[in-house]
Amino acid sequence: MSVAERESTMDGTSARSFRSAGTWLSGRMLQQNAVRSFCFLCAAFSILATAGIVVILLTESLPFFEHTNFFAFITGREWAVVGGRETFGVLPLLSGTLMITVGSGLVSIPLGLFVGIYLAEYAPGQARRILKPILELLAGVPSVVFGYFALSLVTPGLRGFSEFVGSWIPTASPFLPTFTPANAAAGAIVVGFMTLPLVASLCEDALSSVPRSLREAAYGLGCTKAEVISRIVIPSAFSGVIAAFILALSRAVGETMAVTIAAGATPRMPTGIGNEVMTMTAMIVNISKGDISRGDIRYQSIFSIGLTLFVVTFLMNIIAQRLVKKMGRTGS
Amino acid sequence: MNPALGEGGGMVEGPSFITPGARGRRRAFKSRLFGFVCNIAALTAVAILVVLIGKVVLDGIGRLSPGFLTSMPSQIFPERAGILSPMIGSLYVMLLTVVIVVPVGVAAAIYLEEFTPRKNAFVRFIQVNISNLAGVPSIVFGMLGLALFVSVIGLGKSLITGALTMSILVLPMVILVTQEALKAVPQSFREASLALGTTQWQTISRIVLPTALPGILTGIILSASRAIGETAPLIVVGAVGLVTFLPDGLDSRYTVLPLQILDWIGQPRQDFRDAAAAAILVLIAMLLLLNSTAIIIRARAQKKMAGL
Numbered sequence: 001m002s003v004a005e006r007e008s009t010m011d012g013t014s015a016r017s018f019r020s021a022g023t024w025l026s027g028r029m030l031q032q033n034a035v036r037s038f039c040f041l042c043a044a045f046s047i048l049a050t051a052g053i054v055v056i057l058l059t060e061s062l063p064f065f066e067h068t069n070f071f072a073f074i075t076g077r078e079w080a081v082v083g084g085r086e087t088f089g090v091l092p093l094l095s096g097t098l099m100i101t102v103g104s105g106l107v108s109i110p111l112g113l114f115v116g117i118y119l120a121e122y123a124p125g126q127a128r129r130i131l132k133p134i135l136e137l138l139a140g141v142p143s144v145v146f147g148y149f150a151l152s153l154v155t156p157g158l159r160g161f162s163e164f165v166g167s168w169i170p171t172a173s174p175f176l177p178t179f180t181p182a183n184a185a186a187g188a189i190v191v192g193f194m195t196l197p198l199v200a201s202l203c204e205d206a207l208s209s210v211p212r213s214l215r216e217a218a219y220g221l222g223c224t225k226a227e228v229i230s231r232i233v234i235p236s237a238f239s240g241v242i243a244a245f246i247l248a249l250s251r252a253v254g255e256t257m258a259v260t261i262a263a264g265a266t267p268r269m270p271t272g273i274g275n276e277v278m279t280m281t282a283m284i285v286n287i288s289k290g291d292i293s294r295g296d297i298r299y300q301s302i303f304s305i306g307l308t309l310f311v312v313t314f315l316m317n318i319i320a321q322r323l324v325k326k327m328g329r330t331g332s
Numbered sequence: 333m334n335p336a337l338g339e340g341g342g343m344v345e346g347p348s349f350i351t352p353g354a355r356g357r358r359r360a361f362k363s364r365l366f367g368f369v370c371n372i373a374a375l376t377a378v379a380i381l382v383v384l385i386g387k388v389v390l391d392g393i394g395r396l397s398p399g400f401l402t403s404m405p406s407q408i409f410p411e412r413a414g415i416l417s418p419m420i421g422s423l424y425v426m427l428l429t430v431v432i433v434v435p436v437g438v439a440a441a442i443y444l445e446e447f448t449p450r451k452n453a454f455v456r457f458i459q460v461n462i463s464n465l466a467g468v469p470s471i472v473f474g475m476l477g478l479a480l481f482v483s484v485i486g487l488g489k490s491l492i493t494g495a496l497t498m499s500i501l502v503l504p505m506v507i508l509v510t511q512e513a514l515k516a517v518p519q520s521f522r523e524a525s526l527a528l529g530t531t532q533w534q535t536i537s538r539i540v541l542p543t544a545l546p547g548i549l550t551g552i553i554l555s556a557s558r559a560i561g562e563t564a565p566l567i568v569v570g571a572v573g574l575v576t577f578l579p580d581g582l583d584s585r586y587t588v589l590p591l592q593i594l595d596w597i598g599q600p601r602q603d604f605r606d607a608a609a610a611a612i613l614v615l616i617a618m619l620l621l622l623n624s625t626a627i628i629i630r631a632r633a634q635k636k637m638a639g640l
Contacts, residue, residue, distance in 0.1 A: 028531045028534065032532060032533040035533045036447050036533070040443050042437070042440040043443040045436060045440065045503075046461055046465060046503065047457075047458060049503065050464065052480060053476050056479040057475065060479050110373075114373030115374050115376075118370035118371060118373060123374070127374070131378070134378055136623070137620075138377065138381045140557060140561070140619055141561075142561030142563070142619070143561070143562075143590075144561075145384070145593075145612050147597065148593065149384050152391065196380070224360060224363035225363050225366070226363035226365075230366070253469070254470065254471065254472075257594065260564075260594075261594065284471055284474075284475070284564075285471070285568070302475065309471070309472060310472050314467075317467040
């Protein structure tokens with residue numbers, strides 16, 4: 001096909017373009033089909049990415065599970081690589097992650113839910129326009145920055161608070177935790193701050209999707225605003241709200257840099273909120289920082305942790321998606 | 333202010349209609365308390381950001397100078413240390429990531445929104461897969477990069493490995509945001525164009541994409557800022573803490589700004605902590621620049637769409 005013909009077909013004005021329109025190989029249809037195929041390949045690539053993750057986590061951790069059997073890995077209470085003695089028990093890391101996740105939930109869930117309620121039910125237009133970008137900004141602050149924040153302000157703050165309480169209520173002082181520079185509480189608090197915007201915006205979405213008529217009916221029966229929200233709106237949006245909580249917790253499980261900096265790097269069974277804990281993600285980072293080669297058992301061990309991490313977060317995300325779908329059905 | 337009005341809504345409170353007995357007063361009080369708690373929660377969220385940024389500014393502003401931006405980092409001399417190589421590394425990773433991810437992500441979104449009018453099982457599967465991929469912890473993408481790009485393909489612990497890994501990480505985000513932008517283009521635009529006898533691709537390239545461009549750009553900028561802030565996957569694929577040279581090619585070793593910050597936070601001397609705070613300030617300034625560009629683009633597009 002000559003350039004001139006191509007030009008005229010692109011214009012769509014020549015008679016020839018009408019005659020050739022149906023043929024697959026004709027100018028603009030060829031272009032259309034080439035583009036379509038390229039777009040299809042790109043969409044299919046996303047499946048390849050997921051498949052790649054699953055295949056790699058499985059195949060790379062396989063040699064590891066020949067070294068340490070799966071049961072010993074899951075139930076082992078010690079993770080140590082010291083001078084030839086290698087024990088890989090994931091329980092210290094799993095409980096570290098659990099501690100950070102639960103602790104972050106104690107911060108992000110109540111705070112995020114109330115911010116979500118504020119945005120959906122209370123905030124006047126002006127406040128919304130200010131608060132929404134602020135939450136977006138908070139969500140966009142890099143994880144290392146939260147790590148710095150934990151070390152430089154949250155931990156000193158916790159120490160100060162602990163001393164303050166101890167000085168006022170001396171009988172309580174033996175029970176108060178002492179905080180090491182990196183500690184579980186600081187890690188959990190900053191991860192809670194990080195996931196707060198996620199909880200808030202997902203809760204807002206869920207609450208806003210509750211039909212106005214339900215609220216009006218409740219007001220008509222003489223409910224106060226708090227009663228309408230707590231007995232009508234939240235129960236109607238319940239599955240969406242729970243999905244928001246689960247997604248935030250799943251995010252906390254996968255959170256890496258802030259907990260690596262703030263929570264510690266000693267794999268031990270947790271002893272208290274003031275002491276160091278090491279999460280699964282922190283262990284992956286610590287091992288990766290050392291120069292490790294592919295045949296090394298430590299290289300293989302990070303893939304077994306990665307596999308555990310992937311399975312846990314995947315299950316949480318699936319549950320959350322189910323809940324959102326349920327919400328969509330009952331909401332409409 | 334009439335106590336019967338809610339905090340900001342102007343919605344009439346129930347009990348005000350009834351003669352306010354003791355029970356009614358208690359309910360009204362509880363309702364106001366609830367509204368108060370919601371307000372406090374919102375203020376707390378704002379306070380967290382203000383305190384966070386305030387602390388970083390206080391610690392870091394003294395260390396910030398033109399020399400800080402143009403010197404190489406150091407683990408020995410805090411007063412002479414700068415962030416030239418990590419900053420350039422971050423910019424390279426960000427630009428390469430955008431260049432790699434945008435064609436793939438936008439094309440995938442076009443396929444899902446424009447070329448498949450009936451959502452068949454395959455398209456639904458891709459869609460579920462993309463939202464799952466978006467929920468995978470970032471460090472797991474690092475492990476994919478480590479096994480695939482570093483070991484199997486043999487790209488080594490290089491700049492291009494980092495950018496490829498980061499591209500897969502932000503791909504779901506680019507696809508999802510682009511899809512939203514395409515969905516926002518009115519169906520009538522497509523119909524009017526197709527009625528003139530264009531092929532579907534002509535309609536997409538000349539009508540749909542230009543209309544959706546602001547939304548797509550916003551998505552690209554947000555994924556760029558994600559690429560700047562992420563650290564964990566880059567550590568796994570071998571970016572190192574201290575690099576005192578500029579990357580000279582795609583196969584060069586490199587470092588990024590968050591990694592330099594991590595390295596300095598780990599140093600025991602206070603001088604290095606201050607340098608870390610100053611580097612955080614630069615990082616946050618870069619993110620603010622990107623974010624405000626996105627907000628401006630979005631606002632202008634909304635104004636334009638409102639005028640239609």
